[in-house]
Amino acid sequence: MIEDRIALIAAARAMSARGLAQGTSGNLSLRTARGILITPSAIPYDQLTPEMLPLIRLDGAYGAYEGDYRPSSEWRFHLDIYLAKPAAGAVVHHHAPYCTALAMARREIPACHYMIARFGGAPVRCAPYALFGTAELSAHVLQALEERTACLMASHGAIATGKTIEAALAAAAELETLAQQYLLSLAAGGPALLSAEEVAAAVAQFAQVYGPNIKKA
Template sequence: MLAPREQLIEAARAMAARGLSAGTSGNVSLRTEEGILITPSATPYEALTPEMIPLLKLDGSYEGRYRPSSEWRFHLDIYLARPEVGGVVHHHAPYTTALAMARREIPACHYMIARFGGAPLRCAAYALFGTAELSTNVLKALEGRTACLMENHGGIATGRDVNAALAAATELEVLAQQYTLSLAAGGPVLLSEAEIENAIRQFATAYRPNIAS
């Protein structure tokens, strides 16, 4: 099993390889007993080494030679507010970001939205990146959800660990793409609240660990 810093680097590189973030955009973090490991600011993912990954403390200070991502604040606040979260992925993937630029939430257009806790997937109100105001807006958009968009910015996905967060981030972009394409076809027929609730319950059965009893 990879050490936590190696897991983080692998996830960050996978995010870039999947086309979810270009250059040094986006950021990835994971929770440890010592604090939060997060990708450093302004550093290409392919150049990362374990020694370059800063450790973010719960008081906002950090250990390491490299500064944490400029978005460290909403990562930290998500972990403080959501003890079940072990990994966070923030990306600027094309379709997610296109919807964020249009300030559109994702409605109940497909049952897969149940994967994120229900509908809609909200779009957090705009605030300058790296600020406490943006962090507050993100936490509000994530209430009852495991992912959200951010106006004129991008998307955030969470998970029980960094690999689960990366999977969620990938599925968020797929859902954003499908919704965007459906708009060009005249707009989706939305599922009812009851249908989404049924899908949420079905997810609890269909996507539990695949181990025979």
């Protein structure tokens, strides 16, 4: 368990170092054998220590947690994602500039680049606005994440999931890059979009090419 706590703190600090979060904005969580470790509310990432991370039990009362510090105000959509998506091992939420700019405009990311396959297909949806930390927002997020591994949230930010905290953080960074490229393409007159068939082919190819790279025996 201590290894999980150390990994989550390392990812939180890496998120800040990569410019995906400022101050205490954003939050991260990790599925473990005992439940969900999540970053606490209102504590800068560089001040976190392993014992500060609250643990939300998947098999306990909804929202109940163990620990001395209260979970992130966004604990609800983290918990609901894990309950709805058994394959999700980690969740990263950030307010990075380009994703947030699109979220402020309430624009989804269309099939502008084959890397859309990284997130399960096109588009990367933008969930409707709801007050942060609410059940309404969580419901919107779950809908936006149907058959997707990432989404934007209107006037808020972005969410990316992964099998591990490292994978979720990498996905969050790649989503920010895709958002930046999409915004730049709009300034150049707008992107030529891939067809549904081209996106499907990219999703299938992505699963093969970007799967585990096993060393030959």
